[in-house]
Amino acid sequence: xxxxxxxxxxxxxxxxxxxxxxxxxxxxxxxxxxxxxxxxxxxxxxxxxxxxxxxxxxxxxxxxxxxxxxxxxxxxxxxxxxxxxxxxxxxxxxxxxxxxxxxxxxxxxxxxxxxxxxxxxxxxxxxxxxxxxxxxxxxxxxxxxxxxxxxxxxxxxxxxxxxxxxxxxxxxxxxxxxxxxxxxxxxxxxxxxxxxxxxxxxxxxxxxxxxxxxxxxxxxxxxxxxxxxxxxxxxxxxxxxxxxxxxxxxxxxxxxxxxxxxxxxxxxxxxxxxxxxxxxxxxxxxxxxxxxxxxxxxxxxxxxxxxxxxxxxxxxxxxxxxxxxxxxxxxxxxxxxxxxxxxx
Amino acid sequence: xxxxxxxxxxxxxxxxxxxxxxxxxxxxxxxxxxxxxxxxxxxxxxxxxxxxxxxxxxxxxxxxxxxxxxxxxxxxxxxxxxxxxxxxxxxxxxxxxxxxxxxxxxxxxxxxxxxxxxxxxxxxxxxxxxxxxxxxxxxxxxxxxxxxxxxxxxxxxxxxxxxxxxxxxxxxxxxxxxxxxxxxxxxxxxxxxxxxxxxxxxxxxxxxxxxxxxxxxxxxxxxxxxxxxxxxxxxxxxxxxxxxxxxxxxxxxxxxxxxxxxxxxxxxxxxxxxxxxxxxxxxxxxxxxxxxxxxxxxxxxxxxxxxxxxxxxxxxxxxxxxxxxxxxxxxxxxxxxxxxxxxx
Numbered sequence: 202x203x204x205x206x207x208x209x210x211x212x213x214x215x216x217x218x219x220x221x222x223x224x225x226x227x228x229x230x231x232x233x234x235x236x237x238x239x240x241x242x243x244x245x246x247x248x249x250x251x252x253x254x255x256x257x258x259x260x261x262x263x264x265x266x267x268x269x270x271x272x273x274x275x276x277x278x279x280x281x282x283x284x285x286x287x288x289x290x291x292x293x294x295x296x297x298x299x300x301x302x303x304x305x306x307x308x309x310x311x312x313x314x315x316x317x318x319x320x321x322x323x324x325x326x327x328x329x330x331x332x333x334x335x336x337x338x339x340x341x342x343x344x345x346x347x348x349x350x351x352x353x354x355x356x357x358x359x360x361x362x363x364x365x366x367x368x369x370x371x372x373x374x375x376x377x378x379x380x381x382x383x384x385x386x387x388x389x390x391x392x393x394x395x396x397x398x399x400x401x402x403x404x405x406x407x408x409x410x411x412x413x414x415x416x417x418x419x420x421x422x423x424x425x426x427x428x429x430x431x432x433x434x435x436x437x438x439x440x441x442x443x444x445x446x447x448x449x450x451x452x453x454x455x456x457x458x459x460x461x462x463x464x465x466x467x468x469x470x471x472x473x474x475x476x477x478x479x480x481x482x483x484x485x486x487x488x489x490x491x492x493x494x495x496x497x498x499x500x501x502x503x504x505x506x507x508x509x510x511x512x513x514x515x516x517x518x519x520x521x522x523x524x525x526x527x528x529x530x531x532x533x534x535x536x537x538x539x540x541x542x543x544x545x
Numbered sequence: 546x547x548x549x550x551x552x553x554x555x556x557x558x559x560x561x562x563x564x565x566x567x568x569x570x571x572x573x574x575x576x577x578x579x580x581x582x583x584x585x586x587x588x589x590x591x592x593x594x595x596x597x598x599x600x601x602x603x604x605x606x607x608x609x610x611x612x613x614x615x616x617x618x619x620x621x622x623x624x625x626x627x628x629x630x631x632x633x634x635x636x637x638x639x640x641x642x643x644x645x646x647x648x649x650x651x652x653x654x655x656x657x658x659x660x661x662x663x664x665x666x667x668x669x670x671x672x673x674x675x676x677x678x679x680x681x682x683x684x685x686x687x688x689x690x691x692x693x694x695x696x697x698x699x700x701x702x703x704x705x706x707x708x709x710x711x712x713x714x715x716x717x718x719x720x721x722x723x724x725x726x727x728x729x730x731x732x733x734x735x736x737x738x739x740x741x742x743x744x745x746x747x748x749x750x751x752x753x754x755x756x757x758x759x760x761x762x763x764x765x766x767x768x769x770x771x772x773x774x775x776x777x778x779x780x781x782x783x784x785x786x787x788x789x790x791x792x793x794x795x796x797x798x799x800x801x802x803x804x805x806x807x808x809x810x811x812x813x814x815x816x817x818x819x820x821x822x823x824x825x826x827x828x829x830x831x832x833x834x835x836x837x838x839x840x841x842x843x844x845x846x847x848x849x850x851x852x853x854x855x856x857x858x859x860x861x862x863x864x865x866x867x868x869x870x871x872x873x874x875x876x877x878x879x880x881x882x883x884x885x886x887x888x889x
Contacts, residue, residue, distance in 0.1 A: 345867050405847050410851070418737060418793070448759070455800055459799050502757055503741070504749075507754070
């Protein structure tokens with residue numbers, strides 16, 4: 202990889218600022234949980250696994266920043282950090298999963314210095330484990346890809362959305378590195394254009410052949426027989442296999458079904474929320490009007506028009522051919538199969 | 546209407562420059578067929594019926610410009626104008642239909658002055674008839690709309706796409722003016738954003754409640770039950786009822802089918818191409834990469850990524866609930882019903 206999405210650097214969290222890519226490569230250097238929460242909210246860092254890692258480091262940062270306090274002041278201050286981070290974005294469950302892991306290693310009986318060391322260790326472990334999981338997902342998923350295929354992907358579920366390698370793009374990367382002739386159709390992904398800006402940039406760097414299309418063109422190319430399969434990532438998978446992912450994913454799944462094209466979702470177990478019995482229980486973030494009325498300060502829409510801007514949608518599990526996880530591939534996912542995955 | 550899409554002004558064709566809307570209201574004043582062809586190609590004027598009107602006026606302009614020539618020079622020069630205009634854009638059939646009508650009234654035996662007068666008269670008649678047809682379509686289509694409904698539309702099939710009133714938006718306008726509580730979801734329509742710029746602008750002017758969404762959000766709102774029906778326009782309808790329209794229309798039709806939502810296409814008979822037996826025979830224009838890589842000079846995509854940019858797609862007739870025409874509503878259109886329409 203020629204870039205690092207997140208880097209832990211001696212008590213600083215350095216983030217590649219994804220709002221500026223690919224025109225500018227710039228890093229944020231963050232020193233507090235509040236700064237991390239803001240970077241998540243404003244999408245300097247995005248992608249469910251990357252958000253989880255960032256939140257974990259956010260807690261570690263805060264513990265380092267506050268370790269000089271006495272225990273009585275340290276505890277509520279750290280609590281506050283947990284709560285600020287948990288409110289940064291609502292849909293990607295990895296955020297809450299990572300914060301829960303951080304909470305689980307935190308022993309209020311320890312002195313702040315010890316706590317900081319333990320929290321840093323856990324954040325690093327979440328980060329490192331995410332890379333390993335993605336590599337494993339890549340190996341598991343690659344087996345589903347023919348020797349030669351055109352893959353449609355949506356948004357960015359790449360190294361930029363994770364600690365490294367990527368989920369959906371991780372599968373594509375692994376297949377490509379194994380010598381498979383993989384070509385990618387990348388949907389641009391309005392309103393924030395993660396496909397045009399991030400996926401196209403990541404794949405170009407590794408010379409994986411990529412064609413950029415507008416989101417409304419996926420049906421055209423499926424109908425023409427130019428797309429063999431779809432792989433996307435996920436922000437949260439419910440216990441029955443329903444998948445919340447970037448807005449527009451549901452439409453791609455409906456189109457894939459109509460054309461008999463496999464629709465795969467690559468995601469680590471940390472993206473699965475066994476407390477949500479179906480997609481109906483997954484909260485969907487709605488973001489601001491400006492994102493839809495233009496892009497980055499340029500407004501092209503009619504001035505006074507109303508806007509709706511849901512950032513995610515839910516694809517029901519019957520449209521999902523398989524979930525690709527680090528624990529294996531789950532064909533036709535449902536509540537029983539997901540439950541088995543977690544009890545094994 | 547507070548604006549005129551096209552205006553014939555004493556040997557000049559004045560066009561509202563739709564590339565600049567809604568930020569700037571500016572008109573082009575065109576003096577030759579070549580200038581009109583360029584305005585069509587560069588989409589200063591767009592929308593199948595409006596393109597047909599513009600092309601007809603383009604021939605009239607040229608006849609006026611050349612009427613001082615002797616007959617021997619006039620004929621090939623006018624031929625050249627027909628050929629330049631017919632090459633401006635390939636998909637919307639109204640262009641060819643209008644040029645055929647102009648050819649039909651042109652008698653090479655007449656002197657140029659007489660020809661110019663007759664061609665001007667025919668162009669004006671095409672223009673005036675388009676407005677009448679749209680009003681009739683509006684009355685026919687409005688009967689399909691419940692007293693209170695949320696209508697999703699795509700691209701711009703409004704007054705801006707026609708000589709006035711509009712096809713899809715014409716139906717909405719008529720229903721609204723009859724007192725029906727119509728709300729509109731307008732898809733932004735990448736890459737050229739006719740929904741965000743033109744439809745939202747047109748509807749706001751008449752205070753028809755409108756919500757702008759990205760193209761990839763239509764499925765989300767259908768799944769939530771917030772959309773009662775879809776109405777779009779068409780660029781060409783084949784003899785079997787297959788509909789070529791702005792890229793992304795097919796996806797909306799597939800989604801409507803999945804959700805049991807009526808999918809209506811409003812178009813005049815001049816948009817029907819009885820020579821194309823199915824949508825497979827309709828040529829689909831592919832436009833330049835820059836449109837997909839950004840918008841109006843701003844490039845946001847990764848620099849070297851390949852692009853595909855089909856401007857239209859074909860919706861098979863089995864996804865079309867009805868065609869709304871000036872001659873009546875054709876439910877579940879097919880070859881037999883369309884053929885009957887033209888023989889009646």
